[in-house]
Amino acid sequence: MGLIHLVNTGASPASRRQGGRFLAVFGLLAAIALPVRAQTPLPPLVRLSTGDDYPPFSSSTEAGGGAAVALVKAVFAELKQPIALEIEPWMRGQERLQSQQIDGTFPYVPNPERLTLYRYSRPLATIRIRLFTRKGVPLADLPLGAASGQTLCIARGTSPAVPSARLLLSGQATLVNGSDVATCFKLLLAKRVDLVQTHEHLAKRAMRQLEQPADAVVPVGGDDPRAFEETGLHFIVSRHAPQGEALIAAFDRGLAALRENGQFAEILSRYGLTLPSS
Incomplete structure (x- = not known):
């Protein structure tokens, strides 16, 4: 998973675009987390999906489901935002995200094709x-x-x-x-x-x-x-979702709060990981 980069029960987070377009990732990532122009309300229940067999980030063999699962749950707990999290094949999660049957999925690496389809949070890990x-x-x-x-x-x-x-x-x-x-x-x-x-x-x-x-x-x-x-793993939402920009902005606020209070580092340390640089 893909490169996942998400890798997995069927497919990893990635596509197969190559060449100079890889350089486009870095320019596009600079615009990942723009401020929301208006306070768009989040859905009462945020519907999320992740895959399995991508240790130590998302895996049934890891404590708490893995580092990314533990971190995403902690972010939404910090926001006091109810969530429903499903474990399903990686490709199905992407398909449901594109059709807006779910609100977000994780953890995914950026690539040029995905950056045209999804908004990315700040990195959960590198x-x-x-x-x-x-x-x-x-x-x-x-x-x-x-x-x-x-x-x-x-x-x-x-x-x-x-x-x-x-x-x-x-x-x-x-x-x-x-x-x-x-x-x-x-x-x-x-x-x-x-x-x-x-x-x-x-x-x-x-x-x-x-x-x-x-x-x-x-x-x-x-x-x-x-x-x-070296690349990041991210929480992603559809660029076409009406509340997508607001959801990414809220997620990044929650992630920043966890970094500030030490929970971010503490959660990653349980899995032998360190804080991403940004």
Whole structure:
């Protein structure tokens, strides 16, 4: 989930747009949380959705449903706003959000296509998306730019992060879509693909699921900033929802209050996470 980036019971938070349009994300994010011009009332009951199997952010195996679930509940409690939260497949949540059957969903990474459809809150957390390979293969010790003729597995519904997009656009890698992250890692360990895109938390989770040691896979490119993309996870609403702008503004106020009173940091710390920078 997608890149999710949301990754999951069907699809991750993402699409498959590539290339220079990735740069548009950063300009558009600057306008995420504009002030509401008028005090639009929120619905009496805010209807929310999230997916499963995206640890440590949203997962039935995590205490309290995961860091993002705990944080979103705390935000609405701070606002004294009643909510109804459903757990459903990621793609269904997006479809219901677009048709305004629900008011919001989370946690999603921004990409150019989604930014035209949804309003984004301030980040709930940040993740580092990168490429992984098998321990001991030559690629594990090479710079990412040295990859050539590789097969790259990305979970279906997840957009390529910047390092992946570079390899795909240059022809250095060929895309293979797996049904989910665990499937991509199965293919990697079976030597049917060379690289898998995900973030560190999901890589560790996949190794546990596959009953493999955590170091069976390793990140490519080390600490080279070109080898990963750091991005945020957000609460999103439809751009077409009449109360969407007001809901994002209220959510950001609640999130700011949790940052001020220490609850934001405390909730994230339960899951081994730290505060996002903004």
